[in-house]
Amino acid sequence: MEKNSEFKFLFWLIVAFLAIFFMPIWSPVFREAIDATLDLSKWYAREHFIMCLLPAFLIAGVISVFVSQGSVIKYFGAKAKKWVAYTVAAVSGTILAVCSCTILPLFSSIHKRGAGLGPAIAFLYSGPAINILAIILTAKILGAEMGVARVIGAVSFSVVIGLIMAFIYRKEERLKAKEQLNFPDVPEKRPMSLTALHFFSLVLILVFANWGKPSADVTSGTWYWIWAHKWFITGFFSLVLAFSMTYVLKIAWWQVAGVVVVTGLSALLTDSPMIPMVVGIAGVSLISLLDKKDEDNREWILSTWGFTKQIVPLLAIGVVIAGFLLGSTHDGTTIRGVIPNQWIASLVGGNSLFSNFFASIVGAFMYFATLTEVPIVQGLLSAGMGKGPALALLLAGPSLSLPNMLVIRGLIGTQKTIVYVVLVVVMATFTGLIFGNI
Numbered sequence: 001m002e003k004n005s006e007f008k009f010l011f012w013l014i015v016a017f018l019a020i021f022f023m024p025i026w027s028p029v030f031r032e033a034i035d036a037t038l039d040l041s042k043w044y045a046r047e048h049f050i051m052c053l054l055p056a057f058l059i060a061g062v063i064s065v066f067v068s069q070g071s072v073i074k075y076f077g078a079k080a081k082k083w084v085a086y087t088v089a090a091v092s093g094t095i096l097a098v099c100s101c102t103i104l105p106l107f108s109s110i111h112k113r114g115a116g117l118g119p120a121i122a123f124l125y126s127g128p129a130i131n132i133l134a135i136i137l138t139a140k141i142l143g144a145e146m147g148v149a150r151v152i153g154a155v156s157f158s159v160v161i162g163l164i165m166a167f168i169y170r171k172e173e174r175l176k177a178k179e180q181l182n183f184p185d186v187p188e189k190r191p192m193s194l195t196a197l198h199f200f201s202l203v204l205i206l207v208f209a210n211w212g213k214p215s216a217d218v219t220s221g222t223w224y225w226i227w228a229h230k231w232f233i234t235g236f237f238s239l240v241l242a243f244s245m246t247y248v249l250k251i252a253w254w255q256v257a258g259v260v261v262v263t264g265l266s267a268l269l270t271d272s273p274m275i276p277m278v279v280g281i282a283g284v285s286l287i288s289l290l291d292k293k294d295e296d297n298r299e300w301i302l303s304t305w306g307f308t309k310q311i312v313p314l315l316a317i318g319v320v321i322a323g324f325l326l327g328s329t330h331d332g333t334t335i336r337g338v339i340p341n342q343w344i345a346s347l348v349g350g351n352s353l354f355s356n357f358f359a360s361i362v363g364a365f366m367y368f369a370t371l372t373e374v375p376i377v378q379g380l381l382s383a384g385m386g387k388g389p390a391l392a393l394l395l396a397g398p399s400l401s402l403p404n405m406l407v408i409r410g411l412i413g414t415q416k417t418i419v420y421v422v423l424v425v426v427m428a429t430f431t432g433l434i435f436g437n438i
Helices: 002-021 028-065 069-076 082-090 103-112 117-129 132-142 144-168 170-181 192-209 222-228 230-247 253-269 274-289 295-326 341-347 353-365 373-382 387-396 402-412 414-436
Strands: 328-330 333-335
Touching: 028 103, 028 192, 028 274, 028 295, 028 328, 028 333, 069 082, 069 117, 082 117, 082 144, 103 117, 103 295, 103 402, 117 144, 117 170, 117 414, 132 144, 132 373, 144 170, 144 387, 144 414, 192 230, 222 230, 230 253, 230 274, 253 274, 274 295, 295 353, 295 402, 341 353, 353 387, 353 402, 353 414, 373 387, 387 414, 402 414
Parallel strands: none
Antiparallel strands: 328 333
16 A cells, blocks of 8 residues: 555656646747736736635635524425426526635535435536526526527526436435434524524625626626625625624624724725635634634634635646646636637537537636636627537636536536536536537
């Protein structure tokens, strides 16, 4: 056993040495791919990690600590009616404005708490796929037909993929269900309504802090008004969270007030919303960790930290690989990776089986932040992409990415991850093929 580990170490040492030795630093393509890797990594860290992932980790911690295992099983486990479990999972994305990476700590949390594989997978897919803002943006920019097709495809995908996964692993699920049927109904430590207040205050902070700007030609209407006032709305729900920490978590009011004052001052003294977000999260974490009245408050932050340690390293590796291979596209900036964008555009023209399959594969491995898939698809359509492959990419892209796959593998294993990815790619391919021929 020891010899094998030594040979394995030697093998990877040789691979690393040869990769560095033969590194084509003279190649313009290689240099641009490195630029794309650094650009995507920096953008992800600045625009996505703080505003999306940190609140998501806190939400996952709430589910892990404050929501009892019995409650998760009640709605997602063996004791739940199938239509309830899959309906709740399938429409969850209309509430959460998340991407394929932000959904991961939430999926991990409900899966660990006893959710069935089928409903958990439906939740994993639907979270990023049925983002209400993305659907509206799709209909407005790419047409109502594409918007409706995306809604129908995403909702049906989440349920069908969840049911297929549950069927494939039915023996394993039966054993889990048998254990859950004998699971005692442990009463909640506090009324579910109070836990829901704490949970949804965090969810709404996440949603409105990441509310995307409407297209440039939109300067009025409800969606524009919300975007124009999103920081006031986010601030309001931050005060709701402060109330929840005092009323629900029973943390001393003066400690909570101190966090509110410091966070408010940081917001007044800087134009960057990231700074008050970091200050607020740090303050909430500190006073919860130091609270002596209720051990659950400390466990909430420790659980949040556990999700962070588990997920962030794999996400970082995935973002680096995705940036190097596929480039960096965001905010009007496009830096190509090793695989030129022109190749992708030329391979997804028309409505052949191959073009739909290739679009699904590209969508599955490429990283899309919330709402960015729409302008990317718009650019590809103008470059000759067929409408079938466009829908295939929209159905496979937001819910999958290389970083996402690496983390899912760590949560449910290699085999289940491969089955899940294959199901998404195959269903997206044939849906795009059918849509392109209508």
